[in-house]
Amino acid sequence: MPFDSTLISLMVHRIGNTLLIDEFDLANHLILNESKQWSWLKRFVDNMIVNCKPNSKPMITKKIKTRDELQTKNMLCKFLHYSVDENLNQTKDLSKELSKDKLQLSPKKVSQNENIEHNNERKDFYFSHYNQESHMSEIIAKQLDAIEDNSESTFPGFLRNVLWTFEDIRMLVASNMPIFGDSHHPAVSLRLHDMKRPINILTGLDYWLDNLMSSVPEVMMCYHLEGIVQKYELVKTEEIPQMSSTKGPLFSPKVVQNVAQNILSFLKSKATKSGHTYWLFKGKHDDVVKLYDLTTLCVDYIEESDTNPFAIPVAMLLYRVAKNMKDINLKRSPAIDSKIHKLLSNCLSLLDPSKHSQIVSSANYLLSDVYIPNDIDPTLLPSVNDNNSGSDGSEGDYDFDDIDSSDGSSDDSTVATLEVNKLSVADSYANEKQKKSKQSNSEFDAENSLDWSVKCERALKHIIEGLKSLFHSNVQKQEETIYKTSKDENQKYANPNKAIPLDYSSLNEKDDQNGSLSGKELTQVSPQVIPNWKTCLEVCLLQKGAQVFCILSELSNAKGSCLKALKYIRMGVMCYEIALDIIEKSEQINYYKEPIACLLALCGDIHVKVLNSSVPANDSDCDNDNKELNDLYFNQLPEILEKFSENKLIEEFHWAYNPVISSENSIEQRLKVCYRCYEEALYQLNDIKPTNKAKNENNALQERLMKRLGYICNELANYYMNESLKHFNHTISEGSTAEQQLNDSEVSRLERLTNKSLVYFTEAVELFRKVEDRENISLMLSNTGRLMRTCAHIFAPTFRHNSSDEFSAKERQFYVKAIDYYKSALKELGTESQKKYMAVSDNINWELSTTLYTIGCLIQDFAPLSTSAFESVEKEISKYFVEALDFCENGQKRDTSRNVLYQYRNATISHRLASLYHNSYRNMSEETERRKQVYNQSNSYYEKSRLMYRLLNDKEEYVRVCLEQIGLHERNLAQLNGFASKVKCLHLILSIILTIHDMDFTDTETEEDKEKIDKLLQLLSTRIGLSIKALIKCYSNKASKYKDLIQKWTQIDEFIGKTNASKRTTVYDKLNKICVKIISSKLLETSPQK
Incomplete structure (x- = not known):
């Protein structure tokens, strides 16, 4: 501006913290153009000119192209044409390298493409149910991008885009300057200059800036006189400011830097409203540059038939910035969401939903995604605090500072001025800084603290608005309108990865035919295909x-x-x-x-x-x-x-x-x-x-x-199992006896119910096995074992035929399956998992021991002697009971809440095993070899059971076991012949009876229990009297040797008779007195000699 007095007209768009600057040709749009599109701006400019001083010079002038200018332009085109053609003919092989070199002139753009590919790759990661970015959303996003690009791909703008850092100013600039090169000079710009005219400031400044922007280190000056080349001169870029025929330099780079910094500071401090369009204008020979806020000023100038030509481009730019900001940020945060929300809200404020439904619908969709992101899992919704915690601060390549501070609070003025003569002075506008709003993150910050239900409400409102806009739109007409507008106003930057197309035709058609087809393919414009938005x-x-x-x-x-x-x-x-x-x-x-x-x-x-x-x-x-x-x-x-x-x-x-x-x-x-x-x-x-x-x-x-399906399969299986048991109990309760025979229809119904239960249990096991859930697999197998036990129970009356109470083969089959299922369940858990899932393992262990105990009891109580030999039945019972005892002992080692139950089960099984061997011993002849072994086994299990009941303080069962064990020894006593063995056996019987001395039978809970215990104690009292009489009889056979013992035992026998004759004391008291008398006599401590 300080170097030239010509007219300046630039449109400035504020997008967040970014300023988009584009040249605006007033003469072309307002004077030569007869379209009504700019009629509102014409009215504004007319008023502005009318208000000017009458004697002032005209501010708007039409560019006059003289004959010399046209000839110079034509000469430059021919010069470039022949230079490129000659260069290709001389260095065909090198041209490929030069093409590659040219492709590398915009490295920043390449990195952006790579970033886009990375973001597209990132989108593929998000997937969920609840959650995450679906494949269809990706397809739609790509189609939206394609539609945005299609409108502009036909209209190439600049050859290259460069992210240029000039001192401390960072900007994206475009350039059409041709770049040449060879192996020695890879990048050189070419300039044609008439030797009659000295190089002025504007020309030198143009050369210098073009080379700086494109990172070209040298310029080749071609000097001519009337079109005839005189000489070539290679000048370095940093030497261009010194090129002058006079003594002094053309210009000072420091002054240029000051001008750029002052203009940028001016724009940043005055163009503050995001989404607004500003007009930077300086008339010819004016000393002041003015900045007009067209969005605010021209409201009164726009009529109903007029449209703002900047609305769609700015809205699309706001939309694209918001969408790119969303795509490049791997981690969402409230700060980023707030910026996206602000940009999209400004985008919607510029558009009429009835006319621009596609952009409105797209923006509404993105706004709904701001409230409810695609990667949110509804079952794991983060808390409000977590949601507001933000990300790691990584915000991509965007400068997000102040993006939402541009709310117009910094300056209410709609027209700002800038004095041209101050631009060259350093820091003239350094203090003109953009004031930040106290509210840094728009209203959306407050909405981040809302409940999820409110966020869903806001998102749904945007969804409904988007759907309404789509439904009431004429899609094809709207597409044509948008593309037509884009054609007039927007220019698409060329792809830097493509070779630079030059408008020339080869003089050598042969060479052109032999050349690579890639150039033709790259410059060929594909037909425009508009997908359905x-x-x-x-x-x-x-x-x-x-x-x-x-x-x-x-x-x-x-x-x-x-x-x-x-x-x-x-x-x-x-x-x-x-x-x-x-x-x-x-x-x-x-x-x-x-x-x-x-x-x-x-x-x-x-x-x-x-x-x-x-x-x-x-x-x-x-x-x-x-x-x-x-x-x-x-x-x-x-x-x-x-x-x-x-x-x-x-x-x-x-x-x-x-x-x-x-x-x-x-x-x-x-x-x-x-x-x-x-x-x-x-x-x-x-x-x-x-x-x-x-x-x-x-x-x-x-x-x-x-897992959920497996859970429901388990529930259904349990439901059918319980229904079968309920139906069975109902049928039995209606009969006269418990052994009522089930009819065929009832059996058929029970079979259907149990089969359904088995099917669902099996499906549940398969489902949990697919997800490798060992805990639930073992539980399902355990439940299937329980189903087998239920089947054995409900089908037992049917298969016994009411003729004999024997354990049936069908019952055995069900119980064996149940045992197999329980063992499979424990095996599924394994040793390590049993420690991890202690509760599950303990439950299965208990169920398995119960099943083994049940089948042992059923076989013992309903022995199938009609189909199996007694010995095989005995072995089978013993096998199940011993195995049940092993699992009970394992359960006791765990020290769980079932410890007492395991002790009772242990005592009961030991009692039953003792009774089993006692019965076998009783039925064996004296010549049987196993007789002594069976006797010892029975006595051992009686001892184990008796000690366990004593530990549990179960008095009734303890006395009963004592009586049975005494019966075992009395049976053995009848088979003995020796004096010492008989005395020893009698001493053993008496010692068993004396163990009740330490037990308290007075705390019996009910009268019924007291009566049962009294009867058992009465039997025990009788046994003690008989045992002492038998002992006196044994000693009487050797009276001379055991006269003292006979006398003492006789006195005890008389004491027993007197004690039992007393009617004032209880059975326990009588028995207790007898036990005290025997213990105090210490007669059992004396062992008889053989």
Whole structure:
């Protein structure tokens, strides 16, 4: 500006913290152009000129192209033409290298492309049910980008774009300057200059800046006289400011730097409103530069028929910046979301929804994504504090400082002025800094602290606005309008990876034919194909709607509002179905189905919750809701969806979200609905073919669904098992006896129920095995074992035929299967997992010991002697009891809450084993070799059982075991012949009886228990008297030797008689006195001699 007095006209657009500056030719647009597009600006300029002083010079002048200027331009074109053609003919091989060199002149642009590829790769990572960026969203995003680019690809603007840092100023500039080079000089600019004219300041400044921008180190000056080349001179770029025929330099680089810094400071301090368009204007010979806020000033000049030509370009730029800002940031934060929200809000404020529906719909979709990101998992919603914590501060290549501070608060003036003569002075406008707003992050900051339900509401409003805008638009007409406007106003930067096209034709057609076709292919303009935005945006918005309703249903389910949650699911499913219908009509097959998988899974969760709670599913929990929200969710949106579905809502999944189960057996039907929901969700999810990076997310979702389906299979299996047991008990209770024979229809029904239960248990095991859930696999196997025990119980009356109470082969088959299932369950856990899942392992261990004990008891009580020998039955009983004892001992080592139960079971099994061997001993002849071994086994188990009952303080069972053990020894006494062995056996019997001396029988809980114990003690008292009489008889055979012992035992016998004759004392007191008398005599300590 200080070097020239010509007219300056630039349009300045404020986008966040970025200033977009473009030349605006007033003469071309306002004087020569007869279009009404700029009529409002013409009126503004006319008023501005009229208000000027009458004697002032005209501010707007038309560029006059003289004959000399036209000849010079024509000469330059021919010069470049022949230079390029000669260069190619001489160095064909080198031309390829030069092409490569030219491609590298914009390294920053290449890095941006790489960044875009990285971002596209990142998008593939996001996948989820609840969650994450779907494949369809990526397709739509790519189509939106393609449509934005298609409007401009036909109109090449500049040859290259360069991110240029000039001193401390960073800017993106475009250049059309041809660059030449060879092996010695890889980058050289070429300039043609008439030797008659000296190089002036403006010419030198032009040469210098062009080389600096394109990073060209040298300029080749070609001097001519009337078109005849006189000489060539190679000048370094840093020497250009010194080129002058006079003594002094052309210009000072420091002055140029000062001018640039002052202008930038002026613009930053005055052009502060984001989304506004400013006009930087200086008339010819003016000393002042003015900056007009056209967005504010021209409101009064725009009529109804006028349109702001900057509205669409600026709005599109705001949209693109917001979208790129969203794409490049791997981690979302409230600060970034706030900036995106501000940019998109400004974008929408510039557009008329009825005229620019596509951009409005796209912006509304991105705004909804700001509130509800695609990577949010509805089941794991972060807290408000977590959501506001922000990211790691990485914000890509954007300078986000002050992006939202440009709210106009810094300066209310609509016209700012700048004195030209001060531009060359350093720091003239250094103090003119953009004032930051106290509110740094717009209203969206406050919304970050809102509940998720409010965020969903805001997102849904944007979705509805986007759908409304799409439905009421004429898509094709709108596309043509946007592209026509883009053609007039926007210029697309050329791809720096393509060779620079030069407008020339080769003089040597042969060489041209032999040349590479790549140049032709690169310069060829492909026909413009405009895809249908409407379909893409419809699917995007509907898919986002399904995600929002999924979150709302999760929130309602967490609060216990089942009915409301099902209503939200219905709306989400409707959004999904209509989106799927649109996709199918457009012949697209790759549509991710995670929204419906999530919604169906959540539907199953709600039905499960209804089953496990007392709250009815059809309670009116929405009565107190906000009527405005209910109207938004359940009235406005369904109306829009009906229009998109051509008034045909299929509602294929109505069965899933129907809260009312109109069936007599509502539990079974609701469980089946849950099963179908999870099964259908898995089916929909299996259609997805994610990228390698998304497989982990897909597998995690499938694992969760499989676990839920396995849980429902377990519930159904338990339901049918309990129903079979209930039906069996009901049938038996109606009969006259417990052994009533089941008829065929009842047996058939029981078989159907148990078979269904087995099928669901088996399916549950397979599902949990797929996800390698060892804990649940073992639980399902354990439950299947319980089913086998139930079958053995309910089918037992049928297979016994009521003719003999023998353990049937069918019962044995069921119990053996049950044992196998329990053992498989323990094996599935393994040794290490049993320690990890102690509760599960202990439960299975107990069930297995119970099953072994039960089958042993049944075989012992209902011995199948008609089909098996006594010895084999005895072995089988012993095998099951011994194995049950082993598991009981393992359980006791765990020291769990079942420790007392294990002790009782241990004592009971030992008692039964002792009785089993006692019975075998009684039935054996004296000649049997195993007789002594069986006797010792029986006595050993009696001892073990007796000690265990004493530890448990079970008096009744303890006395009973004592009596049985005394009976075993008395049976053995009858077989003995030797004096010493008989005395020893009698001493053993008496020592067993004396063990009750330390036990307290006075704390018996009930009279019934007291009567039972008294009867057993009476028998024990009788046994002690008989044992002492037998002992006196033995000693009498050797009276001379044991006279003293006979006398003492006789006295004790007399004492027993007197004690038993007393009627004032209890049986226990009598027995206790007898025991004290025997113990005090110390007669049992004397061992008889043989």
